[in-house]
Amino acid sequence: MDDIELTGKVAVVTGSGRGLGLAYAKALAEAGAKVVVNDVDAAAVAAAVKEIGPAAFGVTAAIGDTASADALVAAAVEQFGRLDVLVTNAGILRDRVLWKMSDDDFDEVVRVHLRGTFTCARAAAVRMREQGEGGRIILISSPAGQRGNFGQTNYAAAKAGIAAMARTWALELARNGITVNAVVPVAATAMTRTIPAFAPVIDEAERTGQPYPDWLRRDEGLGTVEDVTGLIVFLASAAAKDITGQAIGIGGDRLALWAHPSEKAVAFADGGWTAAAIAASFASGVGADLETYGIPAPKPPTA
Numbered sequence: 626m627d628d629i630e631l632t633g634k635v636a637v638v639t640g641s642g643r644g645l646g647l648a649y650a651k652a653l654a655e656a657g658a659k660v661v662v663n664d665v666d667a668a669a670v671a672a673a674v675k676e677i678g679p680a681a682f683g684v685t686a687a688i689g690d691t692a693s694a695d696a697l698v699a700a701a702v703e704q705f706g707r708l709d710v711l712v713t714n715a716g717i718l719r720d721r722v723l724w725k726m727s728d729d730d731f732d733e734v735v736r737v738h739l740r741g742t743f744t745c746a747r748a749a750a751v752r753m754r755e756q757g758e759g760g761r762i763i764l765i766s767s768p769a770g771q772r773g774n775f776g777q778t779n780y781a782a783a784k785a786g787i788a789a790m791a792r793t794w795a796l797e798l799a800r801n802g803i804t805v806n807a808v809v810p811v812a813a814t815a816m817t818r819t820i821p822a823f824a825p826v827i828d829e830a831e832r833t834g835q836p837y838p839d840w841l842r843r844d845e846g847l848g849t850v851e852d853v854t855g856l857i858v859f860l861a862s863a864a865a866k867d868i869t870g871q872a873i874g875i876g877g878d879r880l881a882l883w884a885h886p887s888e889k890a891v892a893f894a895d896g897g898w899t900a901a902a903i904a905a906s907f908a909s910g911v912g913a914d915l916e917t918y919g920i921p922a923p924k925p926p927t928a
């Protein structure tokens with residue numbers, strides 16, 4: 626398709642030294658964009674820049690701080706003249722059940738994901754508004770943020786907050802032609818290897834060089850990092866100029882639009898609801914079809 630073309634565009638991808646971020650940076654560069662690569666790991670930044678070539682410029686910085694966000698936008702402008710696309714991908718996990726999660730576990734994850742997304746998007750929005758030619762802000766959320774996930778108080782909260790920020794910024798930046806969407810990716814990386822149902826399948830595919838099985842790619846929507854890049858390039862392009870405020874899932878063979886939270890069942894009581902009135906009607910009324918919660922456990926086919 627002719628319009629998936631990013632020549633002349635400049636992108637920043639946070640946490641792009643490895644994993645999904647590196648795949649995004651490579652795909653954006655292949656589509657013609659110049660890319661500011663970022664990671665907290667300097668060796669990963671250097672390797673990524675070497676791999677991508679002259680279309681890439683590296684900035685080693687820890688996402689979270691305002692200074693890092695400003696440095697990334699400044700690098701885009703100084704090296705490549707402008708900023709068109711921001712992908713806020715940098716992330717960490719510090720999984721623990723609630724009663725064992727420390728303040729540091731909580732703060733670190735919120736700092737990188739939630740605060741880092743906020744500081745980077747703010748810096749990008751300032752620059753994109755000054756340029757006056759629109760822009761693309763692509764936030765990275767997660768199934769954990771949509772549904773909750775065992776052991777991920779910090780991460781699920783941050784990722785849910787990121788989806789909420791996408792919807793908020795889509796409103797605020799609409800007049801400037803800046804779209805803001807949340808991508809909900811799933812891919813085999815260092816992160817997903819920690820999920821017991823996936824680890825052996827990922828190891829086996831790597832050992833044999835065979836593609837991931839269909840159940841993984843279709844039912845679980847889990848594939849390679851490259852499987853996620855098509856959505857990032859699409860959202861960055863002119864073809865996606867009218868798409869904003871959405872949470873879009875991708876992984877393996879699967880592309881999905883996540884529903885936004887909305888009222889599913891409503892009932893009215895004149896003068897308001899007392900506790901007793903709720904107790905009398907909840908199970909047969911508003912609460913008749915309760916929602917599920919948590920990411921469903923992966924279901925490998927039984928042999």
Ligand SMILES: NC(=O)c1ccc[n+]([C@@H]2O[C@H](COP(=O)([O-])OP(=O)(O)OC[C@H]3O[C@@H](n4cnc5c(N)ncnc54)[C@H](O)[C@@H]3O)[C@@H](O)[C@H]2O)c1
Pocket residue numbers: 639640641642643644645646663664665666669686687688689713714715716717737765766767768809810811812813814815816817
């Ligand atoms: N892999 C998945 O299936 C999946 C699913 C949902 C969401 N995500 C999200 O996608 C993003 C990338 O995940 P991944 O699986 O590629 O992880 P990864 O661990 O392979 O890569 C993350 C990268 O971010 C870097 N990073 C960490 N903290 C940083 C900081 N403060 N500043 C700059 N860089 C930092 C790391 O050094 C690493 O290179 C994350 O936001 C993650 O939450 C991944």
